[in-house]
Amino acid sequence: MERLLTAIDRTGGVNLLPLAVAFVAFFLIGVPSSWVTLTVAGLAMGMMIFLMASGLSLVFGLMDVLNFGHSAFVSFGAFVAASVLGWLAGWLGSESVALNAAAIFLAFLAAIAFGLAAGWFFEAVIIRPVYHDHLRQILITMGALIVAEQMILAIWGGTPINVPRPNFLEGSVLMGDVAIEKYRVFAFLLGLVVYLALKFTLNRTRIGLLIRAGVENREMVEALGFRIDRLFIAVFMVGSALAALGGAMWAGYETLITPALGAEMMIVVFIVVIIGGLGSIEGTLLGAIMVGLVANYVGFLAPKLALASNMILMMVILLWRPNGLRPAVK
Amino acid sequence: MSLLSLKSMQTSIGQYAVLHDVSLEVPEGGVFVLLGRNGAGKTTTLRSIMGLWEPSPGSVRFRGTDLTEMHTADIARLGIAFVPEDMGIFGGLTVEENLILATANGSFDKAALERIWRLFPALETFWTKAAWSLSGGQKQMLAVARAIIEPRELILIDEPTKGLAPSIIDAMADAFREISANTTILLVEQNFEFARSLGRDMAVIDDGRIAHAGSMADFTANTDLQESLLSLSA
Amino acid sequence: MTQQINRGERFVKLVVLLIAALLLFAPFLFQDIRSLEVAARICVFIVLVASYDLLIGYTGIVSFAHTMFFGFGAYGAAIALKQMGPGWDAVILGTLAGALVSLVMAVAIGLLSLRVKAIFFAMITLAAASVAMVLASQLSQFTGGEDGITYKTPEIFKTATKLAVTEEGKVARLFGVKLNGKLAAYYFVFATSLVLFLFMIRLVASPIGTVLKAIRENEARAEAIGYRVVAYRTFIFCVAAVIASLAGSVYSIWLKYTGPETALSFTIMIDILLMVVIGGMGTMYGAVIGAVLLVLAQYYLRDLMGSAAEALSEIPLLPFILEPDRWLFWLGIIFILLVYFFPRGIAGTLSEKDAKT
Numbered sequence: 076m077e078r079l080l081t082a083i084d085r086t087g088g089v090n091l092l093p094l095a096v097a098f099v100a101f102f103l104i105g106v107p108s109s110w111v112t113l114t115v116a117g118l119a120m121g122m123m124i125f126l127m128a129s130g131l132s133l134v135f136g137l138m139d140v141l142n143f144g145h146s147a148f149v150s151f152g153a154f155v156a157a158s159v160l161g162w163l164a165g166w167l168g169s170e171s172v173a174l175n176a177a178a179i180f181l182a183f184l185a186a187i188a189f190g191l192a193a194g195w196f197f198e199a200v201i202i203r204p205v206y207h208d209h210l211r212q213i214l215i216t217m218g219a220l221i222v223a224e225q226m227i228l229a230i231w232g233g234t235p236i237n238v239p240r241p242n243f244l245e246g247s248v249l250m251g252d253v254a255i256e257k258y259r260v261f262a263f264l265l266g267l268v269v270y271l272a273l274k275f276t277l278n279r280t281r282i283g284l285l286i287r288a289g290v291e292n293r294e295m296v297e298a299l300g301f302r303i304d305r306l307f308i309a310v311f312m313v314g315s316a317l318a319a320l321g322g323a324m325w326a327g328y329e330t331l332i333t334p335a336l337g338a339e340m341m342i343v344v345f346i347v348v349i350i351g352g353l354g355s356i357e358g359t360l361l362g363a364i365m366v367g368l369v370a371n372y373v374g375f376l377a378p379k380l381a382l383a384s385n386m387i388l389m390m391v392i393l394l395w396r397p398n399g400l401r402p403a404v405k
Numbered sequence: 406m407s408l409l410s411l412k413s414m415q416t417s418i419g420q421y422a423v424l425h426d427v428s429l430e431v432p433e434g435g436v437f438v439l440l441g442r443n444g445a446g447k448t449t450t451l452r453s454i455m456g457l458w459e460p461s462p463g464s465v466r467f468r469g470t471d472l473t474e475m476h477t478a479d480i481a482r483l484g485i486a487f488v489p490e491d492m493g494i495f496g497g498l499t500v501e502e503n504l505i506l507a508t509a510n511g512s513f514d515k516a517a518l519e520r521i522w523r524l525f526p527a528l529e530t531f532w533t534k535a536a537w538s539l540s541g542g543q544k545q546m547l548a549v550a551r552a553i554i555e556p557r558e559l560i561l562i563d564e565p566t567k568g569l570a571p572s573i574i575d576a577m578a579d580a581f582r583e584i585s586a587n588t589t590i591l592l593v594e595q596n597f598e599f600a601r602s603l604g605r606d607m608a609v610i611d612d613g614r615i616a617h618a619g620s621m622a623d624f625t626a627n628t629d630l631q632e633s634l635l636s637l638s639a
Numbered sequence: 640m641t642q643q644i645n646r647g648e649r650f651v652k653l654v655v656l657l658i659a660a661l662l663l664f665a666p667f668l669f670q671d672i673r674s675l676e677v678a679a680r681i682c683v684f685i686v687l688v689a690s691y692d693l694l695i696g697y698t699g700i701v702s703f704a705h706t707m708f709f710g711f712g713a714y715g716a717a718i719a720l721k722q723m724g725p726g727w728d729a730v731i732l733g734t735l736a737g738a739l740v741s742l743v744m745a746v747a748i749g750l751l752s753l754r755v756k757a758i759f760f761a762m763i764t765l766a767a768a769s770v771a772m773v774l775a776s777q778l779s780q781f782t783g784g785e786d787g788i789t790y791k792t793p794e795i796f797k798t799a800t801k802l803a804v805t806e807e808g809k810v811a812r813l814f815g816v817k818l819n820g821k822l823a824a825y826y827f828v829f830a831t832s833l834v835l836f837l838f839m840i841r842l843v844a845s846p847i848g849t850v851l852k853a854i855r856e857n858e859a860r861a862e863a864i865g866y867r868v869v870a871y872r873t874f875i876f877c878v879a880a881v882i883a884s885l886a887g888s889v890y891s892i893w894l895k896y897t898g899p900e901t902a903l904s905f906t907i908m909i910d911i912l913l914m915v916v917i918g919g920m921g922t923m924y925g926a927v928i929g930a931v932l933l934v935l936a937q938y939y940l941r942d943l944m945g946s947a948a949e950a951l952s953e954i955p956l957l958p959f960i961l962e963p964d965r966w967l968f969w970l971g972i973i974f975i976l977l978v979y980f981f982p983r984g985i986a987g988t989l990s991e992k993d994a995k996t
Binding site for chain 3: 141143201204205210211213214215217218219221222225226228229338341342345346348349379382383385386389390393394
């Protein structure tokens with residue numbers, strides 16, 4: 076086993092891991108059409124989880140702040156988007172693709188706007204007083220999560236909410252005998268666009284350079300004359316907005332959401348950043364895709380194991396690489 | 406008036422008082438060497454000047470401006486560069502990216518860049534390499550290069566020769582000599598030979614206090630003083 | 640840090656002694672079933688919260704898996720009693736099995752994550768706890784799933800059991816209290832809780848406690864002095880896990896029912912966090928104060944809020960605020976404020992105030 080892992084490492088690094096998983100799953104599943112469906116579902120799920128997790132990972136990398144309340148942005152994003160979609164139900168049902176697209180665009184925009192505002196509030200009020208105190212940070216963000224969940228319960232009630240989908244994303248595309256849900260393709264592509272935009276920002280802009288440098292060595296960036304605390308607010312807000320967008324997309328994916336959504340996603344998001352390695356966007360993507368694929372394959376092959384599959388995946392990867400697959404250079 | 410003036414600076418890290426009373430006048434120009442045993446407080450002095458630890462009570466003045474309450478970033482913007490003991494290289498960034506971060510507006514001044522390449526040719530060779538792949542000496546060169554890519558008034562350098570090969574130390578000494586022609590350097594050093602060859606003025610810090618300050622020439626001549634302050638056998 | 644006992648500390652100890660006395664005589668002082676329920680819950684939670692305090696207060700590491708260990712103990716005893724029948728052999732076997740599972744899990748989690756990064760620990764324990772919750776509802780043939788399990792406990796704890804009889808053959812009374820199995824069960828809970836709590840008090844006063852405090856104050860320094868920080872942390876994590884597990888077993892015997900809500904739910908974890916923060920971390924006595932306050936509030940304040948909301952239903956906004964469903968919302972707010980302004984909790988703040996003057 077160990078020799079196999081090092082061999083993989085040599086031939087292309089950990090990036091090949093999802094491919095290997097998909098390859099093994101292909102033979103275990105045996106039915107190509109099911110395999111394609113599951114793989115697409117896994118990739119779509121992975122991309123949405125990536126959006127939810129990327130902010131958490133960057134925020135931790137940059138300021139050593141672990142925000143247990145992060146999943147509140149996910150659930151608020153989902154509910155805000157669901158409400159907007161509910162109001163625009165007329166547009167969604169229309170035959171016009173333009174109106175469809177406008178509705179879903181507005182819903183996502185509302186989620187993003189909410190995420191930015193809530194992120195600012197969260198950073199300034201909840202987190203800033205406890206920057207350098209991990210214990211109180213965990214406790215306070217946990218307290219904030221409780222309050223946020225109660226607010227969702229108070230505003231939207233405890234009963235599951237139906238999320239209408241736009242007409243043009245309903246149904247599947249048939250390719251031979253393989254049916255691929257349109258929404259999954261949409262979610263995957265949107266996630267990919269966001270990932271590429273993030274990657275471009277981090278690698279090709281001065282702000283991105285500062286963030287990457289700050290993740291490695293905060294003090295040195297300050298000694299070069301940059302206020303990292305101001306940069307941090309921006310990153311925190313963007314991270315929260317991405318989480319809200321991820322939640323909004325998730326709402327459309329599930330089509331039925333409950334207030335427990337945040338708590339459920341929190342565990343998955345944590346597992347993703349632990350697997351991927353804190354502080355690196357590539358690692359987070361890798362972790363998210365792995366979790367998405369494994370969850371779907373195992374859900375098909377051994378439904379009883381599905382819920383524990385993430386946990387087992389995390390254990391295996393931590394035993395192999397205690398700092399995650401692709402942690403930021405520290 | 407001296408360029409940098411520390412007045413009875415006291416710094417505590419957590420509950421441990423590291424600096425008890427550090428008063429120092431660093432004149433403009435040349436290399437000022439701060440010597441002292443391990444744990445005497447040299448690094449803490451530099452970090453306190455830079456605002457990375459907060460000295461209290463006591464004051465740090467730079468050209469008359471009080472730095473004590475200022476943010477590290479604002480201190481840096483006054484024209485003070487810091488080369489920490491661990492060099493503070495961003496390993497995941499390329500040599501070029503490390504340097505461009507140190508510029509004021511994100512673009513290189515051609516003359517400054519050529520000067521760096523002349524002083525440290527290795528940096529031009531590995532220009533697009535990730536900084537973690539550099540050797541220890543090359544990393545130190547990069548760290549110093551970051552400090553001089555923009556015109557600065559004062560450069561704080563913490564033990565730049567630590568763990569370096571003799572040939573690289575010589576190159577470093579040449580570079581410092583050239584830099585110090587128009588920039589003041591406050592150099593913390595354990596390597597007395599290196600320090601002696603560069604320093605014009607010097608001070609010895611011991612147990613969080615300035616134990617001696619004067620010219621390097623006088624200190625070099627006085628072996629008894631060296632013996633008692635640095636436990637050096639001449 | 641000083642050894643001298645100041646007034647604040649003495650006051651805290653006095654309060655704790657008073658609580659202990661009240662709990663000791665609870666069946667006689669408050670003669671209704673609900674009060675006894677509250678008293679037993681307080682006993683169990685004092686142990687549970689104190690064991691959590693060993694972790695958070697004495698080493699500074701945050702675990703979210705404490706209910707998981709509590710649940711292992713509870714389900715261990717519950718499953719044994721269900722499968723083997725209501726005997727002491729089942730109680731002992733189930734309790735030991737629960738404690739063993741807790742120990743093994745604690746060692747595994749500790750070795751896997753305590754050496755990496757303290758912050759990973761919080762995340763990994765959270766993930767582990769959620770898996771335990773899922774497993775409990777999935778393995779319904781053993782755990783009863785969402786419904787939980789009801790079972791009988793040893794004969795002596797049955798309400799119908801007469802500990803002493805009068806000449807007419809009726810159950811004897813002492814100061815008006817029936818000397819029946821319920822009373823025996825309460826004193827079983829009280830005694831085991833007391834023993835476990837005293838053990839923990841002893842533990843933190845021992846050299847191990849001193850080392851733990853040294854690690855909490857300055858990890859790097861403790862490591863430099865030569866303490867094996869990871870080993871100590873793993874050790875204390877295991878101790879805390881086993882004690883939580885024992886508390887779970889005791890509670891399951893008292894309740895005669897074990898389900899996700901009573902033994903595993905995340906709400907219990909939140910309760911523990913609230914209790915330890917309200918009471919005061921790193922004091923042990925804080926656990927007592929926090930547990931008493933919060934359990935009392937849970938049982939009585941909620942009702943009060945409900946009736947107040949009803950009574951004030953005419954006035955706008957007030958009923959919304961006092962709505963019993965908003966309970967957790969207000970607790971969350973109080974929790975945040977406490978962590979900001981009184982991070983040392985009630986016990987810590989009281990002791991500290993006096994120490995400064």
